[in-house]
Amino acid sequence: MTKRKQARHHQIIAELTASPVVRISSLATQLGVSAETVRRDIDELTRQGLVERTYGGAASQHIGFQPAVLDRDRMAVIERARIARHAAGLVGDGDVVMIDAGSTTTQLARALAARPLSFTVLTNNIDVAAALGHNPRCRVILAPGDFDGRERGLFGAETTAFLHRFHADLAFIGASGITADGATEVETRAVWVKREILERAARTLLLVDSSKFDSRHLEIVCPLERLGGIVTDRVPGGALGLAIRRAGLNLEIAPVDQNMLDSPQKNV
């Protein structure tokens, strides 16, 4: 292993920490060697398990990335992005916000990161923290606890005890389902955290996409009237819609983003 070769390997890995994919052709130009050499370099790094080979280039090994989301939850990505974007607009400057663990709330954090506000976030989800961590105007406090790799969050007695010591202006929680009886959840451990958040925040908004309407799960997190409002993508009908109106909840419907069509185009 010569110095030059080693330096190239380092450079390739460095590129991959910046971008998730690199192309052999661009690396060849950039490193001043032939594409064939780069190809051999990547093959070697692949054997060492440091990068992943792709057609035309290499990709970074996303070790603990997001095998998270359960299969059932995978299908509402676009709706959830809309909901998250809308919810992010409800946060004001200087707010202290609690954010629950969940796929919608992770999206919320990403949307929040783009807003030009100063605020403080308390969360038990590492992706929420990671998304907001680079915003210098935002203070992120992560709760302790037992780490769950599927939910990518922290749960247990340590978590609730920690949250108990704080107070928030606004909180966002997710749920597995919502019925006229209230928000329902599959994960028992997550329920305790959600209840603690409800307890510690002046106002709590539930983030659910319409696929969760009338979906009843193991445990009821709280009755509808305990919530401050619901952010979703469609007006719920039937018994659920009635119950929501009766409970006097603030119902926020995330609008379809029309100007999505001419947003910046990124080419590789």
Next chain:
Amino acid sequence: MTKRKQARHHQIIAELTASPVVRISSLATQLGVSAETVRRDIDELTRQGLVERTYGGAASQHIGFQPAVLDRDRMAVIERARIARHAAGLVGDGDVVMIDAGSTTTQLARALAARPLSFTVLTNNIDVAAALGHNPRCRVILAPGDFDGRERGLFGAETTAFLHRFHADLAFIGASGITADGATEVETRAVWVKREILERAARTLLLVDSSKFDSRHLEIVCPLERLGGIVTDRVPGGALGLAIRRAGLNLEIAPVDQNMLDSPQKNV
């Protein structure tokens, strides 16, 4: 936007949550449509900023991924992988291990995740938690605190106070440099956590690559004799080597992995 098209978009995004890159050809087969259609789908998703276009496919937008590593630190990736792999071998079944935040220690966690052991990990780094979170034989406890997006870890009074309540058999810490006077570190906030870990663990090993030899930074974490040992990639010479021998430290040199050459090859 028809239902079928929307379903494809969802499916494409779902695939990307599982794998960082997908290929148009495989998607075409999988979705039962022509490659042209998939290409158009991806173009659309790209305009919406939901995925990133690559040659032959698409990649996931890695929002808060790892722009982490400082430029100075970027260059020793391969050495650090070796060190991490070796250090992982030092953990025994049933151990309680504390792991510091840092790029080498993140690698350590990845190596540990592959070992068939039961153990408990306490850490202040979210990548360490994420790497180990899917191992059912491993309990991961994450410390609370103020989240730092650059270091991807937790720091501050909450962090040290939390760690103070635990005890570990073994701890791994990183450092910005090592001199005859001890381990040195740039980040003041990180130093407090490292000191707390030193305090709470029966035995502490320092993980440093050879580029950090004789590199003095703002603060001294601890004198050499306070450490239980050092894991690195090369025998340190000069004053540093002498001081290490004099302090009676256990010096572990990570071997070059010769059988790296016939490890499993992954093709996309």
Next chain:
DNA sequence: CCCATTTTGTGGTAGTTCCGGCATTTTTAT
């Protein structure tokens, strides 16, 4: 300094992807 080894470049072929245009099918609206 020379030899053995490793590393790198080149050339050619085969396989993939890209892009544009156009015909066909499906969906939507009147």
Next chain:
DNA sequence: ATAAAAATGCCGGAACTACCACAAAATGGG
């Protein structure tokens, strides 16, 4: 039901990538 619009598939040439084998160049001891 019918026309307009949208979505999809197919084709062919151009551009790119993969793979292989071999030659040239650089490297590292003895």
